[in-house]
Amino acid sequence: xxxxxxxxxxxxxxxxxxxxxxxxxxxxxxxxxxxxxxxxxxxxxxxxxxxxxxxxxxxxxxxxxxxxxxxxxxxxxxxxxxxxxxxxxxxxxxxxxxxxxxxxxxxxxxxxxxxxxxxxxxxxxxxxxxxxxxxxxxxxxxxxxxxxxxxxxxxxxxxxxxxxxxxxxxxxxxxxxxxxxxxxxxxxxxxxxxxxxxxxxxxxxxxxxxxxxxxxxxxxxxxxxxxxxxxxxxxxxxxxxxxxxxxxxxxxxxxxxxxxxxxxxxxxxxxxxxxxxxxxxxxxxxxxxxxxxxxxxxxxxxxxxxxxxxxxxxxxxxxxxxxxxxxxxxxxxxxxxxxxxxxxxxxxxxxxxxxxxxxxxxxxxxxxxxxxxxxxxxxxxxxxxxxxxxxxxxxxxxxxxxxxxxxxxxxxxxxxxxxxxxxxxxxxxxxxxxxxxxxxxxxxxxxxxxxxxxxxxxxxxxxxxxxxxxxxxxxxxxxxxxxxxxxxxxxxxxxxx
Amino acid sequence: xxxxxxxxxxxxxxxxxxxxxxxxxxxxxxxxxxxxxxxxxxxxxxxxxxxxxxxxxxxxxxxxxxxxxxxxxxxxxxxxxxxxxxxxxxxxxxxxxxxxxxxxxxxxxxxxxxxxxxxxxxxxxxxxxxxxxxxxxxxxxxxxxxxxxxxxxxxxxxxxxxxxxxxxxxxxxxxxxxxxxxxxxxxxxxxxxxxxxxxxxxxxxxxxxxxxxxxxxxxxxxxxxxxxxxxxxxxxxxxxxxxxxxxxxxxxxxxxxxxxxxxxxxxxxxxxxxxxxxxxxxxxxxxxxxxxxxxxxxxxxxxxxxxxxxxxxxxxxxxxxxxxxxxxxxxxxxxxxxxxxxxxxxxxxxxxxxxxxxxxxxxxxxxxxxxxxxxxxxxxxxxxxxxxxxxxxxxxxxxxxxxxxxxxxxxxxxxxxxxxxxxxxxxxxxxxxxxxxxxxxxxxxxxxxxxxxxxxxxxxxxxxxxxxxxxxxxxxxxxxxxxxxxxxxxxxxxxxx
Numbered sequence: 001x002x003x004x005x006x007x008x009x010x011x012x013x014x015x016x017x018x019x020x021x022x023x024x025x026x027x028x029x030x031x032x033x034x035x036x037x038x039x040x041x042x043x044x045x046x047x048x049x050x051x052x053x054x055x056x057x058x059x060x061x062x063x064x065x066x067x068x069x070x071x072x073x074x075x076x077x078x079x080x081x082x083x084x085x086x087x088x089x090x091x092x093x094x095x096x097x098x099x100x101x102x103x104x105x106x107x108x109x110x111x112x113x114x115x116x117x118x119x120x121x122x123x124x125x126x127x128x129x130x131x132x133x134x135x136x137x138x139x140x141x142x143x144x145x146x147x148x149x150x151x152x153x154x155x156x157x158x159x160x161x162x163x164x165x166x167x168x169x170x171x172x173x174x175x176x177x178x179x180x181x182x183x184x185x186x187x188x189x190x191x192x193x194x195x196x197x198x199x200x201x202x203x204x205x206x207x208x209x210x211x212x213x214x215x216x217x218x219x220x221x222x223x224x225x226x227x228x229x230x231x232x233x234x235x236x237x238x239x240x241x242x243x244x245x246x247x248x249x250x251x252x253x254x255x256x257x258x259x260x261x262x263x264x265x266x267x268x269x270x271x272x273x274x275x276x277x278x279x280x281x282x283x284x285x286x287x288x289x290x291x292x293x294x295x296x297x298x299x300x301x302x303x304x305x306x307x308x309x310x311x312x313x314x315x316x317x318x319x320x321x322x323x324x325x326x327x328x329x330x331x332x333x334x335x336x337x338x339x340x341x342x343x344x345x346x347x348x349x350x351x352x353x354x355x356x357x358x359x360x361x362x363x364x365x366x367x368x369x370x371x372x373x374x375x376x377x378x379x380x381x382x383x384x385x386x387x388x389x390x391x392x393x394x395x396x397x398x399x400x401x402x403x404x405x406x407x408x409x410x411x412x413x414x415x416x417x418x419x420x421x422x423x424x425x426x427x428x429x430x431x432x433x434x435x436x437x438x439x440x441x442x443x444x445x446x447x448x449x450x451x452x453x454x455x456x457x458x459x460x461x462x463x464x465x466x467x468x469x470x471x472x473x474x475x476x477x478x479x480x481x482x483x484x485x486x487x488x489x490x491x492x493x494x495x496x497x
Numbered sequence: 498x499x500x501x502x503x504x505x506x507x508x509x510x511x512x513x514x515x516x517x518x519x520x521x522x523x524x525x526x527x528x529x530x531x532x533x534x535x536x537x538x539x540x541x542x543x544x545x546x547x548x549x550x551x552x553x554x555x556x557x558x559x560x561x562x563x564x565x566x567x568x569x570x571x572x573x574x575x576x577x578x579x580x581x582x583x584x585x586x587x588x589x590x591x592x593x594x595x596x597x598x599x600x601x602x603x604x605x606x607x608x609x610x611x612x613x614x615x616x617x618x619x620x621x622x623x624x625x626x627x628x629x630x631x632x633x634x635x636x637x638x639x640x641x642x643x644x645x646x647x648x649x650x651x652x653x654x655x656x657x658x659x660x661x662x663x664x665x666x667x668x669x670x671x672x673x674x675x676x677x678x679x680x681x682x683x684x685x686x687x688x689x690x691x692x693x694x695x696x697x698x699x700x701x702x703x704x705x706x707x708x709x710x711x712x713x714x715x716x717x718x719x720x721x722x723x724x725x726x727x728x729x730x731x732x733x734x735x736x737x738x739x740x741x742x743x744x745x746x747x748x749x750x751x752x753x754x755x756x757x758x759x760x761x762x763x764x765x766x767x768x769x770x771x772x773x774x775x776x777x778x779x780x781x782x783x784x785x786x787x788x789x790x791x792x793x794x795x796x797x798x799x800x801x802x803x804x805x806x807x808x809x810x811x812x813x814x815x816x817x818x819x820x821x822x823x824x825x826x827x828x829x830x831x832x833x834x835x836x837x838x839x840x841x842x843x844x845x846x847x848x849x850x851x852x853x854x855x856x857x858x859x860x861x862x863x864x865x866x867x868x869x870x871x872x873x874x875x876x877x878x879x880x881x882x883x884x885x886x887x888x889x890x891x892x893x894x895x896x897x898x899x900x901x902x903x904x905x906x907x908x909x910x911x912x913x914x915x916x917x918x919x920x921x922x923x924x925x926x927x928x929x930x931x932x933x934x935x936x937x938x939x940x941x942x943x944x945x946x947x948x949x950x951x952x953x954x955x956x957x958x959x960x961x962x963x964x965x966x967x968x969x970x971x972x973x974x975x976x977x978x979x980x981x982x983x984x985x986x987x988x989x990x991x992x993x994x
Contacts, residue, residue: 409693
């Protein structure tokens with residue numbers, strides 16, 4: 001098996017598509033396994049304290065072609081339980097998935113709403129969840145998907161928020177935008193592009209610098225590896241060594257049967273790549289959600305699951321094959337609840353219509369990634385040529401790898417924003433591999449970085465629990481204090497004008 | 498003749514389309530008369546010290562439809578005579594016309610280039626001049642014109658500037674954007690939306706607040722009237738009274754012949770409206786270009802042409818018909834050189850393909866205007882319904898009257914930009930009727946308003962002359978000092994990072 005690099009979707013497991021160095025080995029997009037799908041279904045049914053609305057949204061904000069004014073219905077959620085009219089509006093700028101799921105996993109906003117008497121609004125991103133401009137034909141081809149991108153999404157939020165404030169007769173209510181991951185990027189960019197609509201942005205785990213050559217391409221997988229290395233050097237070495245064993249089996253005639261046995265698959269595997277991806281996903285996403293408390297974001301997992309995985313590896317006999325030990329660790333991710341008798345590594349369905357990120361990754365969200373020799377994954381380089389060919393084959397359009405940095409900037413961000421902009425929080429946990437592509441240092445008095453060494457992917461946005469560690473309680477408190485200051489400034493300025 | 502309100506193009510005379518209160522009286526778009534066309538031709542041939550280039554520009558930055566990546570050739574001009582590599586790049590963000598013409602009329606940039614060792618770049622706006630995405634079919638219908646708008650234009654500038662800096666191997670050169678009128682709006686918006694590309698913006702006579710209900714709708718024509726009133730109360734009264742005389746003639750059987758005679762037309766008029774517009778234009782544009790020195794921007798005119806017009810009116814016998822006196826004053830505008838024996842009020846051709854503004858005015862650039870009872874024009878109201886119907890009839894698309902304020906803001910701009918953004922100059926002269934829709938007060942330490950009582954439409958951007966009054970010399974000096982500070986800050990920050 002050749003070395004691989006992977007383009008990872010922020011949150012969902014789905015889009016791990018491995019581009020092998022040999023073109024012949026290019027794999028189709030990995031779709032979510034039945035485990036994830038069934039879990040997601042359960043999570044989406046979780047009762048959340050929001051009312052659902054639909055907004056007639058314009059298809060294309062940036063042309064005036066006859067087609068542009070086509071309207072689609074954009075879903076958004078509202079909670080006005082704590083709102084005092086004229087009070088602030090906290091808007092979550094939805095990312096690449098069903099908005100209910102983000103609402104269910106952004107308890108922080110619900111936790112702080114009473115203190116601020118805030119209205120809560122969660123807006124679904126176009127082309128995700130129920131907000132499909134062309135119904136079930138939305139993902140059909142570039143002719144429909146062409147309208148799926150971040151600038152259109154930001155304009156959607158601007159139009160919807162303005163209309164909402166008008167309908168509520170609360171036009172002087174200050175708006176603060178919140179977002180995690182890609183949603184955090186959108187929140188940060190929204191504050192930069194629409195300062196007249198949002199007075200501030202809380203961007204949690206938002207890798208706005210993961211583009212072009214701003215952040216070293218190996219940083220993501222180096223960070224994953226560091227999480228495991230910090231938990232246990234042996235654990236890191238076992239995982240690092242397991243790929244070669246899998247590779248060796250793939251060359252073997254009986255390899256597929258052997259791998260199916262090791263991975264306790266429900267059905268015999270069609271490709272060794274499935275096991276490869278299955279492991280890869282487990283390690284990457286566990287690093288992302290290496291939360292300090294038991295949680296169920298991607299999967300039900302214990303507190304600090306990376307440490308748990310490494311305890312499993314370290315607890316097994318040293319002589320045992322590395323691949324078996326890696327499998328045992330990965331099983332924690334897929335089967336912490338111990339309800340699975342066997343694993344379905346292949347044949348997942350896209351039950352939630354979440355293909356969209358792959359389109360975005362192939363057009364604007366071009367984030368080159370490599371695995372260095374120091375990572376626990378096999379070393380791999382990045383070939384833009386292959387990436388481009390793959391995307392052109394899939395969608396028939398040309399990627400624009402420099403567009404995001406042209407439209408939103410990123411290079412020398414400290415210098416650019418030192419004297420421009422204000423009221424932004426970039427929160428990050430260094431356990432999260434995406435943190436390396438985010439803003440990790442204060443830029444100015446009001447564009448600040450809140451960094452925790454032990455935090456993971458937008459952990460600050462999760463509901464508070466009684467087991468939260470002090471550093472997390474402190475981080476959230478800092479966020480509240482800063483938001484409070486933005487609002488005080490706003491109301492003071494309002495009186496003066 | 499019913500009362501009228503007019504939507505005025507910033508610079509060119511062409512798009513004065515009168516929307517009469519009675520729908521039946523809606524006039525077609527007024528196209529430039531042969532006088533203007535021949536003058537413009539002469540001006541365009543003026544030798545300007547720039548080299549012409551063409552940049553392969555993407556048609557649609559904000560969708561990834563198969564059509565979006567179509568390329569067109571965008572014209573831009575370069576002068577590198579004064580540039581020291583690594584030094585600043587001064588970019589003019591072109592507005593609604595041939596870029597050569599703006600380059601010829603923005604001598605200020607050429608005047609200050611040696612001091613700053615600056616590279617000068619003038620970029621033509623898409624769908625104007627030679628930058629036609631669909632060649633001579635560019636204005637054919639909404640299917641092609643749909644790509645003509647300010648957001649696409651700003652993205653063009655971003656892409657072109659980034660590419661240019663790369664090609665010059667001068668990526669750390671600071672860029673300052675300049676623009677006058679609509680070009681000034683673009684410069685201001687460019688600094689707000691692309692702070693990572695431009696470190697500052699000089700926006701001269703940029704009415705970014707002339708939208709929605711931000712600026713009183715009557716302010717434009719009130720300002721024109723004030724210019725004339727300040728020159729002479731009698732002059733103002735004569736012009737104010739002339740419309741009724743024209744109106745009376747239009748009701749008369751022999752009226753058309755009589756009007757043709759009064760207006761010394763080369764051919765008999767087909768419509769009294771032509772005389773109406775001819776007068777209207779002369780007064781409005783003379784107010785705009787009420788420069789303190791002899792100049793040839795719209796037309797060759799003497800210093801302070803409003804005063805000259807009023808001297809003509811005041812010099813004629815009090816008993817003479819007001820219409821004749823108004824005609825005599827307007828003749829200064831059309832025939833200061835005294836070379837015209839008769840006037841062509843009808844049948845102008847669109848020799849320069851400048852229709853574009855009318856499309857923009859019908860889609861995004863919706864600037865409602867009325868004439869108050871105090872103005873020297875007949876009182877008129879604004880009917881969005883009629884405007885919309887007219888635009889739909891012409892182009893088949895729906896105007897988006899709130900889009901500019903959603904995309905770029907404008908409401909409570911002092912509050913929004915007090916704590917956001919930096920390095921912007923809004924320069925205005927109060928003689929210019931567009932000044933009322935611009936920023937006339939300092940917003941923060943680095944977002945400043947430079948206002949002169951006697952200045953007209955972007956007079957500060959004209960080449961210096963030996964007759965420039967002190968206030969104009971001072972205004973330009975202030976601009977230079979401020980730009981100097983932006984650059985010093987930039988280079989200091991660059992060293993520190």
